[in-house]
Amino acid sequence: MSKILFTDHEQNLLKKHPYVKAVSDKAITYTDEFKALAIKEYKEGKFPRQIFEDAGFDIEIVGIERAKSALKRWRAAYQENGLEGLEDSRKYHSGRPLERELSIEEKYARLEAQNALLRAENELLKKIDLAERLLVKKKKH
Secondary structure (H helix, E strand, C coil): CCCCCCCCCHHHHCCCCCCCCCCCCEEEECCCHHHHHHHHHHHCCCHHHHHHHHHHCCHHHHHHHHHHHHHHHHHHHHHHHHHHHCCCCHCCCCCCCCCCCHHHHHHHHHHHHHHHHHHHHHHHHHHHHHHHHHHHHHHHH
C-alpha cells in the first residue's frame, strides 16, 4: 500500500470512475472488469501508465508506482488462477472460517484451554469475593 494518501477531493473523483469499486485514503479497489481489461491490454504491449490513462484515470492522482504494482499483482494472480484470480476474494473470505470437524487432539487442546480459562475466572471471582468481604468488615468496624 502506498504511503501517499488520497485527499477527500481525489477520493470523490475516483469514486465516480466506472472502474472503481471503492476508495479509501490509502487504497483503490478496482472492478474485476478493469483488472481483466488491464491484463488483456498489457499482453498487447501497453505499459501500465498507458492502460490507466486509456481507461480514464488521472495518473497524477493514481500514481505511476501504484498503477505498476497493481498491474504486477494482477498479472501474478492471473497467471496463478486465470480470470478467477483477478476476482476480489474478500467477499468470499470475510469473517470467521467455516466450522469443520476437529480431531481428537484439537478437541482435547480446546477443552484444556477452556478448563484453564474457567479455573482462572474462578480464582479471580474468589479474590473479588474476598476483597468485598474484607471491605464490608472494615465498614462495620
